């Protein structure tokens with residue numbers, strides 16, 4: 282099929298996996314894989330937008346990833362720091378709007394400040410909507426939503442009967458963002474690892490053995506071709 286005839290998913294979510302294995306294969310430390318992986322994220326944002334993707338969500342750090350060795354967590358945080366800083370410039374250049382999803386309150390203050398700056402400076406941009414999941418867990422997101430809804434029920438600000446699926450949508454981190462149409466997970470793993478549990482109720486899943494730092498536009502097009510071979514049932518609730 283000619284790529285110009287392909288239906289491009291509106292929202293693509295990516296579990297970028299395999300950085301560590303990619304580095305190990307080259308006899309390099311895992312952190313080198315994370316550095317190369319972050320470059321692949323920047324490139325894929327450009328590629329995705331050029332082919333017409335409107336929303337891209339990337340899973341950068343899960344609520345479970347804190348259990349990794351301290352040195353690795355520190356190295357990932359360091360990388361995130363520099364990624365967030367350079368994103369202020371790249372988002373300006375690419376007209377990209379960035380939102381961080383996940384529990385930001387557990388991140389160090391300087392990272393929280395950078396996130397605020399980035400979200401604020403890019404909020405008027407009209408190009409690609411990029412969501413970066415940091416300290417994100419689908420279960421944690423739902424617990425946080427339930428807590429804040431419960432508080433309002435307790436205060437009688439809302440009635441129990443006000444709560445339905447659309448209502449809950451406003452309390453999760455992706456409020457206002459349509460559900461992903463396509464999920465891509467690299468490195469051959471075929472699990473969800475706590476990613477967007479609510480949002481992926483009807484998402485199509487694509488798995489590839491390619492390790493994340495090797496993922497590029499050609500691989501992205503393969504995922505989109507796969508997506509085009511599926512028949513969608515239900516889309517976003519938005």
Ligand code: IPE
Nearest residue numbers: 297298299300301302303341
């Ligand atoms: C994904 O690569 C990046 C993060 C989770 C931060 P991994 O670090 O999980 O790489 P593998 O799975 O060990 O190869």
Ligand code: IPE
Nearest residue numbers: 296297298340341342343474
């Ligand atoms: C999932 O990858 C989380 C991110 C990509 C940030 P992991 O490599 O951490 O997932 P598990 O632990 O193998 O399920």
Ligand code: MG
Nearest residue numbers: 298299300301
């Ligand atoms: Mg992994």
